[in-house]
Amino acid sequence: MGYKSVVNRPAGNRAQALSEIWKFFRATGWTLHDSASKTVEALAASIDTSGDLVNATAHGFVNGNRVFYTAAQAADVIGGLSHGTNYFVVGVAANTFQLSLTQGGAAIDFTSQGGGTHTFERLDVEVLPAGVDITLEKINSTAHGFANGDKILYRGTGTAIGGLTLNTFYFVIAAAANEFQLSLTQGGAAINFTSTGTGVHTFGEGQRVYKSNGENADRIYEYIRIYWSTANAVTFDPWYLWNATTHVGSGGNTTYTNITTSETGSYLWLYGDKNLIFIVCKVAAAYTSMGFGHVPKRFWATLTTLTSPATSGTNVVINVANAADFIINNYYQMVGVNGEGRDRVQVTAKTSNTLTITSLPRNYASGSFIGQCPSTFSLIAGGYNIYMTCSASVAGLTDTSTSGGLASQMLTDSAVDPDTRGESKYVMTPLMWMESSVAAFAYNDKYFFRIPTTGLAAEDTVGVGEMDAGTSTSDPNTSTTLKDNTKAWGTDVHAGKVVIITFGVGVGQIKKIATNTGTILILATGEVWVTTPDNTSQYVICTEGYRYFSINQAMAYREGM
Numbered sequence: 001m002g003y004k005s006v007v008n009r010p011a012g013n014r015a016q017a018l019s020e021i022w023k024f025f026r027a028t029g030w031t032l033h034d035s036a037s038k039t040v041e042a043l044a045a046s047i048d049t050s051g052d053l054v055n056a057t058a059h060g061f062v063n064g065n066r067v068f069y070t071a072a073q074a075a076d077v078i079g080g081l082s083h084g085t086n087y088f089v090v091g092v093a094a095n096t097f098q099l100s101l102t103q104g105g106a107a108i109d110f111t112s113q114g115g116g117t118h119t120f121e122r123l124d125v126e127v128l129p130a131g132v133d134i135t136l137e138k139i140n141s142t143a144h145g146f147a148n149g150d151k152i153l154y155r156g157t158g159t160a161i162g163g164l165t166l167n168t169f170y171f172v173i174a175a176a177a178n179e180f181q182l183s184l185t186q187g188g189a190a191i192n193f194t195s196t197g198t199g200v201h202t203f204g205e206g207q208r209v210y211k212s213n214g215e216n217a218d219r220i221y222e223y224i225r226i227y228w229s230t231a232n233a234v235t236f237d238p239w240y241l242w243n244a245t246t247h248v249g250s251g252g253n254t255t256y257t258n259i260t261t262s263e264t265g266s267y268l269w270l271y272g273d274k275n276l277i278f279i280v281c282k283v284a285a286a287y288t289s290m291g292f293g294h295v296p297k298r299f300w301a302t303l304t305t306l307t308s309p310a311t312s313g314t315n316v317v318i319n320v321a322n323a324a325d326f327i328i329n330n331y332y333q334m335v336g337v338n339g340e341g342r343d344r345v346q347v348t349a350k351t352s353n354t355l356t357i358t359s360l361p362r363n364y365a366s367g368s369f370i371g372q373c374p375s376t377f378s379l380i381a382g383g384y385n386i387y388m389t390c391s392a393s394v395a396g397l398t399d400t401s402t403s404g405g406l407a408s409q410m411l412t413d414s415a416v417d418p419d420t421r422g423e424s425k426y427v428m429t430p431l432m433w434m435e436s437s438v439a440a441f442a443y444n445d446k447y448f449f450r451i452p453t454t455g456l457a458a459e460d461t462v463g464v465g466e467m468d469a470g471t472s473t474s475d476p477n478t479s480t481t482l483k484d485n486t487k488a489w490g491t492d493v494h495a496g497k498v499v500i501i502t503f504g505v506g507v508g509q510i511k512k513i514a515t516n517t518g519t520i521l522i523l524a525t526g527e528v529w530v531t532t533p534d535n536t537s538q539y540v541i542c543t544e545g546y547r548y549f550s551i552n553q554a555m556a557y558r559e560g561m
Helices: 014-028
Strands: 004-010 031-035 039-043 053-055 066-070 085-090 096-100 117-122 125-127 138-140 151-156 168-176 179-183 201-204 207-211 223-228 233-239 241-243 248-250 257-260 266-272 276-283 286-294 303-305 313-319 331-335 342-350 354-360 369-371 376-380 385-388 425-429 447-450 458-471 481-483 498-503 510-516 520-523 538-551 555-560
Touching (some): 014 223, 014 233, 014 266, 039 053, 125 138
Antiparallel strands (some): 031 207, 039 117, 066 085, 066 117, 085 096, 138 179, 151 201, 168 179, 223 233, 241 248, 276 286, 286 376, 303 369, 331 342, 331 369, 376 385, 425 447, 498 510, 498 538, 510 520
């Protein structure tokens, strides 16, 4: 499968990084499963230019809500609005709303419907100390939009409200149109406010849970919780089940990983699709990374469905559509069709349409799956260990203490991956990671990750079809140019090619060239040097360029131009 690079640019502060990550999930098709926020999507055809209305059934907005508007792409913006801009909701009806530049202001005139899908996302609520009522223990905020039971994150720029702790989740209770209270538990008692605090108090979702939505979405999901945590960090928790009503989940382990960001100087790469997502953030020379999702189905020789319900117990005989490819004494996955759970089970006997399971920990509904199912996974602890999130039962699995993760006896096929670049590789199979020291790999999906020779992050920038090379003679260049006074290029001979900084200031950057003069390369629209090269910077010009990211002995991404 291929990966789509949606973000490859400075991330700014943590709030911007989190916003980019959430937008990326929407762009790649993952489903928003749980959020304290409210996001409404509307197709272009639902924009009423005569009435300046957005038609959205049961949108849930109220007058005064502050929303963030994004279009599918810049050319598709609704006439009268600007992509990536905050607006206020006005003129609310059950299935329509309007937008204004100010709270309670005049509705904006829509001059065109735009194109694609328009997204309106309710933003966090900001409250000054004057809005904190320590007598009645409530927060006053016009059209806050929260509902009882919402789990929200409290942040602030100054000292915390007495009784609250910054960067902590609370539950909304006693919500009214313009006020709400907070509790430590869902439906619990109101927290006693002892002081109004200082600075700006912010109440918002702080976390979202997304669900994979790829080619195996009818069988197996990956749930990932993304939320604020410690300073300058975005935290990722993998789950195999998540309840959007109670806001809690179940996972194969309790470990999480953080993506470290910075208020300045962060650089963010996001790669993925509906099945898998990989995230890398670079602050100065330090990398942090995260990967999760499920292995997309290519072929599974052994996979069938239950034709009747199965009851927990020992030596359980289950009825299946086809038992022909199952091997006696081998282990397989059971995946509940209704979210019952997932278990690793052993088959000890079979007929053409039955399998005998040594021990079945739970009941499974008709239609549930058994076989070599695609596996969900999550890269944990900065890339050092890899844990599978797909199995509720880990009996019989080996939890390695080194860089491998979980291994199973599930597959028997073996092969050695040809290695043309001299790199060791992991091979990912359903519920299996093998150590890089193992010569023969068990495989089924033939899904490979590149592994560096050390545990550190590494970047290899590779050019294909090298056309020219040199050293920049300008100190400094501009943010969109590279100059070499020793050259005498023909006008635009390098248009459409890529330039890679191979040494010196700005090393590792790869940029598209729009045009060139005899001595100056001009970068394509939207391309900006993150670190502007100087007269120490060596470069190559190629027809194609790729950057390989190898993070903590776990995986690689290829970004191409």
